[in-house]
Amino acid sequence: MKARLQPLYFEGRDNEFDEQLAILKEQLADDAEFLPELPLGSPVPETEAIIFPQLLGEAYRRLDEFKALNLPILTVTSEFGTVLMWDWEIASYLRDEGLNIVAPYSLEQTKKACRALSVKRELKNTKFLVYQDNPGEGFQASIFKRFYWWEDECTQRMMEKFGVTIVKKSFKEMGAKAKEIPNAQAEEVWKRWEWPTAITNQQLLSAIKIYMMVKKELENDPSIRGIGINCLNESHFSDTTPCLAWSMLYQEMGLIWGCEGDTMAMLTKYLLHKSLGMPIMMTNLYPFLMGKAALKHERIPHFPEVEGNPDNHILAAHCGYLGVVPPFFSTEWTLRSKVLAIVDDNATAIDARLPEGNMTLAKLHATMNKLSITEGELTGYSQYADSDCLNGAVLRVPNGRRLVNTLSSHHYLLMSGHHLADIEMVLQLFDIEIEKL
Known part of the structure; x- marks a missing residue:
């Protein structure tokens, strides 16, 4: 178009x-x-x-x-x-x-x-498909019930501001149908891919079946241009996670994905990536300033040693590693066994890295009229055995204290490179204000 x-x-x-x-x-x-x-x-x-x-x-x-x-x-x-x-x-x-x-x-x-x-x-003619049943009622309900992207108000604002329609389907039904797909069909699909893995054959086949289910939805409705699954909170509906499926569908057709069904992240990602084309993914931010609250959640004893002021540093990690990074964006990529206790033992997670160097963080605010952004540097990676952060990224930002006081979410979009100037121009066309962190 x-x-x-x-x-x-x-x-x-x-x-x-x-x-x-x-x-x-x-x-x-x-x-x-x-x-x-x-x-x-x-x-x-x-x-x-x-x-x-x-x-x-x-x-x-x-x-x-x-x-x-x-x-x-x-x-x-x-x-x-x-x-x-x-x-x-x-x-x-x-x-x-x-x-x-x-x-x-x-x-x-x-x-x-x-x-x-x-x-x-x-x-204006785009649908985001989200698989969910009763969001917030599953695992870690005390955390997941807080999230704005499940509110009807959020869905309505997306429609009013951008024209995006959110379509919801049952994760329970999709997960059950995926399990019924014959292994031989999944094995045939994987012959075209053969990316590096460190998992069992059954783990791989389960992950491929999610890809097959989602791809069928896309073939039935081309207006679906982004898909998410409430894959952690309602993980009991599936024996796997969608991480591999998101990578395959991005590589194949540029599909935008939303971890945990975060439609706000999907919208931010769609707007920025489709406009500018830079590598982009979603991760959790754990600013060093958050101290024990962040350390406890990731089950790590301390933050990594850094050069300069620790207050201006963030540990970025999601589902045990950096997050869902398609091979096309990454310098290293391996599909491994799951890390989080919240998901099935048969589930998988992606262990991947973006290039070190310049990076940009951004996400839309709940009103849809403002986007917060900061440019900084991805300085390296840090690993913690027996934790929920086996390979997280270390980010340096200009002003850590201002950042923690103005963040719009724990989910942020991480981009390789500095993109502030181009993003300012893009958002001007959407009548969206920039807030520099």
Whole structure:
């Protein structure tokens, strides 16, 4: 799906406009569909954004017509797919008057803006499927009953803000049907994959059967673009975990997954990954500042030794390791036996690593109108025998105290690389505020 862009021109339109529009159509051929150009002030058909291939001083005198647009406005006025430097004044003037002006400084950023706009359009016809029965009533109910993503209010806000529909199906029924799949069918499926594993054959076959069940749902309804399972709280409904299935389905079709059925994480992941394409996964954050509360949950005696101020460090771990990291993103990857006592003894977990170096943390807030974000560094990995953290990542952030005071969840999206600038631009198109941690 491509973004629909509506080109507008001023009364002073000349050959420069036509030449620039032709250049943009060629540069953005893979990312945008250009509607027939119209004069500023005309009724605008349904579209994701306005694009001005040319800006003129006339803009200062037509502010009311700009304000009537009520859409993001891309100003891409140079032959290099960027804003012209001498258009900064017009862009700044319009921005100060409350208009949503995007003035890209590279062609790649312009393309990312188009991809973000296409995601905005796609979300309006997107379903997230979640397998659950009675969330919060299963294991560790005292913890799981706290989570916002199971509230009807959360589901309603997703629909109102983004158009996303949450579809719920029975985990109990799906888990029972998965067990009925003949082993021979699962063995045949695995011949196409053969990723590294350190588990029994029965563990592997059970994990593959979840993949087969979920893939069937996707084939029946292509509008399902994200899937989650209440895999810990209601783990008694299955003899395995969906970690392998999520990796296989991402590798195969780019499917977005949600550990523990966290639809807020799924939405954040979908928005950022589909717009920007960077490696992304969800993990739990255990800031060193949380002390014994974090140590007890992970069953570890102490935090790892670090260089610099320990207050600015986080241990990131989920289900015994870093979390669900598809092989495509990872530097090391092995499917191992489960770690957490909460899941079946036949279950599995992924032991994988993202590259060390620059990293970004982000997640949407409950209101859907704000996203908290920080850039930092993944400095290494730490292992604790006989614990719930056999291989966790150590993250360094600029201000640990500010981070713990403003985090929106224990689940956060971890990305390789620094992406603040691009994420700011993407969220501007979604009318979402940035909160820097």
